[in-house]
Amino acid sequence: MNNSPYFLKPASVQSVMLRVLVALLPGIAAYVWFFGAAILVQIVLASVTALAAEAVMLRLRDKPVMLFLSDGSALVTAWLIALTFPSIAPWWLTVLGTLLAIVVAKHLYGGLGQNPFNPAMVAFALMIVAYPLLMSQWPKVDATDFAGQWEAIFGSRQILDAMTMATPLDALRTVLRDPEQRAMIGGILGSKATFGNVGGRGWEWIATGYFLGGLYLLQQRIITWHMPTAFLATLFVVSGAFALYEPDRFAGPGFQLFTGGAMLAAFFIVTDPVSGATTPRGKLIFAAGVALLTWIIRTFGAYPDGIAFAVLLMNIATPLIDMYTQPPVFGHKDKRGDSP
Amino acid sequence: MSALQRLFKFHGGVKPAYNKEASTGLPIAVAPTPTLLVIPLHQSIGGMPRPLVKAGERVLKGQRIGGADGNASSAVHASTSGAVVAVEMRLMPHTSGLSALCVVIEPDGRDEWIARQPFDFRKASPTQTRDYLRDAGVVGLGGAVFPTHLKLNPGKHGKLDTLVLNGAECEPFITCDDVLMRERAETILKGAIIMREMLSARQVLIGIEDNKPEAIAAMEIAAQAANQAAGDLAMQVVSVPTRYPAGGAKQLIRVLTGIEVPHGKRSTDYGVQCFNVGTAYAVYEAIALGQPLISRIVTVAGNVGQARNYEALFGTPMRDLVALCDPLPDSDRVIMGGPMMGLLMPGDEVPVVKATNCVLVGSRKLFPPPPPEMPCIRCGECAKACPADLQPFEMYWFSRAKIFGKAQEYKLFDCIECGCCAYVCPSHIPLVDYYRFAKSEIWAREVDKEAADIARERYEFRLLREEREKQEKAAKLAAKTAAGREKAAAAIAEAAKPAATPEDDTKKALIAAALERAKAQKEQVHPGNVSNLTPEQEAEVTAIEARRAEIREMAKPHLRQDD
Ligand code: SF4
Ligand code: SF4
Numbered sequence: 001m002n003n004s005p006y007f008l009k010p011a012s013v014q015s016v017m018l019r020v021l022v023a024l025l026p027g028i029a030a031y032v033w034f035f036g037a038a039i040l041v042q043i044v045l046a047s048v049t050a051l052a053a054e055a056v057m058l059r060l061r062d063k064p065v066m067l068f069l070s071d072g073s074a075l076v077t078a079w080l081i082a083l084t085f086p087s088i089a090p091w092w093l094t095v096l097g098t099l100l101a102i103v104v105a106k107h108l109y110g111g112l113g114q115n116p117f118n119p120a121m122v123a124f125a126l127m128i129v130a131y132p133l134l135m136s137q138w139p140k141v142d143a144t145d146f147a148g149q150w151e152a153i154f155g156s157r158q159i160l161d162a163m164t165m166a167t168p169l170d171a172l173r174t175v176l177r178d179p180e181q182r183a184m185i186g187g188i189l190g191s192k193a194t195f196g197n198v199g200g201r202g203w204e205w206i207a208t209g210y211f212l213g214g215l216y217l218l219q220q221r222i223i224t225w226h227m228p229t230a231f232l233a234t235l236f237v238v239s240g241a242f243a244l245y246e247p248d249r250f251a252g253p254g255f256q257l258f259t260g261g262a263m264l265a266a267f268f269i270v271t272d273p274v275s276g277a278t279t280p281r282g283k284l285i286f287a288a289g290v291a292l293l294t295w296i297i298r299t300f301g302a303y304p305d306g307i308a309f310a311v312l313l314m315n316i317a318t319p320l321i322d323m324y325t326q327p328p329v330f331g332h333k334d335k336r337g338d339s340p
Numbered sequence: 341m342s343a344l345q346r347l348f349k350f351h352g353g354v355k356p357a358y359n360k361e362a363s364t365g366l367p368i369a370v371a372p373t374p375t376l377l378v379i380p381l382h383q384s385i386g387g388m389p390r391p392l393v394k395a396g397e398r399v400l401k402g403q404r405i406g407g408a409d410g411n412a413s414s415a416v417h418a419s420t421s422g423a424v425v426a427v428e429m430r431l432m433p434h435t436s437g438l439s440a441l442c443v444v445i446e447p448d449g450r451d452e453w454i455a456r457q458p459f460d461f462r463k464a465s466p467t468q469t470r471d472y473l474r475d476a477g478v479v480g481l482g483g484a485v486f487p488t489h490l491k492l493n494p495g496k497h498g499k500l501d502t503l504v505l506n507g508a509e510c511e512p513f514i515t516c517d518d519v520l521m522r523e524r525a526e527t528i529l530k531g532a533i534i535m536r537e538m539l540s541a542r543q544v545l546i547g548i549e550d551n552k553p554e555a556i557a558a559m560e561i562a563a564q565a566a567n568q569a570a571g572d573l574a575m576q577v578v579s580v581p582t583r584y585p586a587g588g589a590k591q592l593i594r595v596l597t598g599i600e601v602p603h604g605k606r607s608t609d610y611g612v613q614c615f616n617v618g619t620a621y622a623v624y625e626a627i628a629l630g631q632p633l634i635s636r637i638v639t640v641a642g643n644v645g646q647a648r649n650y651e652a653l654f655g656t657p658m659r660d661l662v663a664l665c666d667p668l669p670d671s672d673r674v675i676m677g678g679p680m681m682g683l684l685m686p687g688d689e690v691p692v693v694k695a696t697n698c699v700l701v702g703s704r705k706l707f708p709p710p711p712p713e714m715p716c717i718r719c720g721e722c723a724k725a726c727p728a729d730l731q732p733f734e735m736y737w738f739s740r741a742k743i744f745g746k747a748q749e750y751k752l753f754d755c756i757e758c759g760c761c762a763y764v765c766p767s768h769i770p771l772v773d774y775y776r777f778a779k780s781e782i783w784a785r786e787v788d789k790e791a792a793d794i795a796r797e798r799y800e801f802r803l804l805r806e807e808r809e810k811q812e813k814a815a816k817l818a819a820k821t822a823a824g825r826e827k828a829a830a831a832i833a834e835a836a837k838p839a840a841t842p843e844d845d846t847k848k849a850l851i852a853a854a855l856e857r858a859k860a861q862k863e864q865v866h867p868g869n870v871s872n873l874t875p876e877q878e879a880e881v882t883a884i885e886a887r888r889a890e891i892r893e894m895a896k897p898h899l900r901q902d903d
Contacts, residue, residue: 005759331602
């Protein structure tokens with residue numbers, strides 16, 4: 001018979017993970033609305049791959065398969081991979097990315113709770129380095145023709161050109177790279193076809209969906225305010241400051257926040273508890289660091305969206321951040337560290 | 341007046357289901373005297389009292405049967421009159437299942453008191469009053485059983501700002517303080533007045549969780565009366581938000597005064613002292629009525645048909661109390677205390693002791709076995725819930741990996757084992773078990789270290805002896821060749837005597853003896869070297885002793901101030 005406490009709050013890893021999945025639904029709905037059902041195919045692909053890989057790894061590691069399989073953590077990783085990869089990426093790209101996330105980033109490091117790096121971001125980073133082209137073919141907004149998308153995912157990719165377009169971030173990068181166009185950045189960013197009202201047509205609605213899901217996670221106390229606030233505020237302040245300073249060269253904060261994976265990152269990616277900082281101050285530093293690196297990579301780097309690299313870089317710093325941000329314990333609030 | 345009180349918050353805490361109503365419906369009942377009382381001698385923190393009675397003796401109700409062992413100890417008394425049938429080892433109300441010395445009394449049914457003399461503490465010196473309370477066996481009744489007399493000392497400033505009376509009672513199911521406050525508020529405050537005088541405290545704050553409106557009302561009426569009588573406003577009842585563990589002494593002090601007393605520090609150094617309301621009641625009974633502590637209010641609750649509070653004599657088997665409350669057939673365990681911090685009893689025959697605030701009957705249905713343990717996902721729920729502001733998952737990680745030094749760096753010993761972290765953990769990790777394990781391992785290592793030190797001393801002693809034997813031989817040789825034959829013989833005789841008792845168990849005596857012998861030897865053989873060698877050896881021995889004393893001090897379980 002167990003020792004005290006004799007009763008527990010009805011909480012479980014499974015219920016935490018399921019609520020994270022629920023929180024992703026509004027963003028996914030917007031995704032389907034603007035970019036077609038291809039994303040659902042990718043989610044299914046990633047989920048099946050993740051569960052299968054998880055089951056095999058658990059069997060190999062001699063862990064109770066059903067217990068861990070049902071914890072839902074593999075599904076969360078799978079969904080994040082699907083949502084960060086292009087929705088018309090070939091099927092094997094998603095499968096390969098998911099396999100790497102589950103097998104290498106998660107289980108080779110010791111499984112649930114042990115991985116120092118965010119598995120979904122490991123998958124993204126590896127894939128974009130290995131297949132930069134495939135990883136940047138995004139569907140055209142409003143091109144919701146499912147048969148064509150299906151063909152792109154599972155069949156030939158010849159029709160692809162008609163379906164893809166540069167994402168707003170890509171478009172911005174191209175513009176920034178070209179000195180002649182750069183002078184007109186203000187006008188280009190104003191073109192609603194690509195850039196929508198704030199963050200790119202369609203993308204801004206997906207971001208809004210993620211934002212709503214994030215509020216739900218906050219309300220459910222699954223995440224705390226620290227990470228999303230620090231992430232979004234840092235991105236806002238840095239991009240805002242540079243945009244004010246040289247509006248012709250830098251995209252403004254509205255664009256930065258509502259484009260690419262910024263909202264997804266703020267509420268679902270930097271908030272991954274396993275690989276992120278855990279202390280309140282540590283969370284602020286961690287998320288602010290991710291935001292800063294993201295902006296730097298987006299603005300100066302070779303890849304369109306820098307969130308994955310930013311997260312991985314900050315993952316390396318996590319133990320250090322935690323160590324130096326330990327909150328004072330009871331009775332030691334004034335000064336920290338010395339034993340009674 | 342409670343409206344004027346500014347409250348502070350403590351970090352963390354949880355809100356489990358309280359389940360308190362079940363046992364507050366009926367007034368306190370006096371539990372019948374059992375056929376046999378088993379009274380453990382060691383019922384408080386501190387030294388184990390020595391037995392003062394033998395089998396066959398007749399004892400009176402309130403007669404001292406265990407004398408305090410030094411000042412950091414507390415006496416134990418016969419709960420009723422009767423015959424001592426045995427002084428023997430009996431199963432203790434502790435999870436370990438260990439036995440300890442108990443006085444077994446067969447009540448004679450006459451319930452005959454000793455001569456009871458009120459104690460005029462205003463005429464006595466503070467030390468005399470404290471000694472009196474020690475011999476009256478008054479200890480903290482909130483569950484920590486810290487000897488009350490040790491805490492009734494205003495400390496270095498000679499006075500305190502605040503005396504806190506703890507009526508928060510935050511553990512689910514337990515209502516013994518609640519009903520005591522409802523029914524005997526006035527007596528509690530009479531005890532508080534005595535305590536306040538002894539501590540020269542400016543004010544008395546009585547903290548009660550706001551889920552006990554009846555107790556708050558009763559205490560408020562009594563406090564108003566007391567204030568009127570005293571002509572001041574010293575007594576204030578403060579309703580505090582209901583949140584476990586608001587009744588932890590440190591948490592309550594923080595809520596009422598904003599002061600955080602660090603682990604290992606005396607709260608009197610911060611101008612406050614905290615006592616359970618039941619303790620105040622016991623102080624009054626001891627001082628004003630001359631009645632030592634022989635009974636207490638015990639909540640019997642959980643898997644029973646009719647939960648209730650009983651005034652039970654110490655030594656009453658828990659099963660007798662349970663039987664009064666018609667336990668449900670699927671009951672499978674008895675817990676002493678509440679569901680958050682209570683101890684699983686090794687059987688239901690163990691006696692009610694001073695620490696028994698609650699006898700909680702459990703079943704698989706009421707307290708189902710926890711779901712399987714999963715790995716920690718570092719979600720931080722535990723840190724959010726920890727009232728000691730610790731990082732439980734870090735301590736868990738290092739305790740599990742047996743990196744105890746690191747666990748201590750994360751302030752393992754500041755953990756009050758309240759169970760909040762384990763309660764909220766979505767991975768169902770029995771976190772507190774890991775802390776208990778780590779703490780006991782650390783203590784064990786200290787003890788091992790001490791044992792190693794002893795072994796090293798033994799070794800050092802052997803070296804001394806070998807040295808001495810060598811010198812004996814030299815002396816013999818010298819005796820053969822030189823003229824001082826008689827002198828050498830005396831030396832050998834001198835040396836041989838103590839050598840016959842090398843396994844002496846007091847190490848200090850051994851060292852001293854070895855030193856003596858060596859000294860004698862040196863004097864005999866090399867008279868010229870005495871002044872050089874002995875101080876060195878002496879210094880070494882002193883150093884060894886000092887080291888050991890230090891370790892012993894460290895290894896002494898920290899006396900908890902919690903009440
Ligand atoms: S609550 Fe449990 S799973 Fe969460 S961090 Fe604490 S120990 Fe780990
Ligand atoms: S048991 Fe210890 S670590 Fe856990 S919440 Fe209580 S004080 Fe904190």
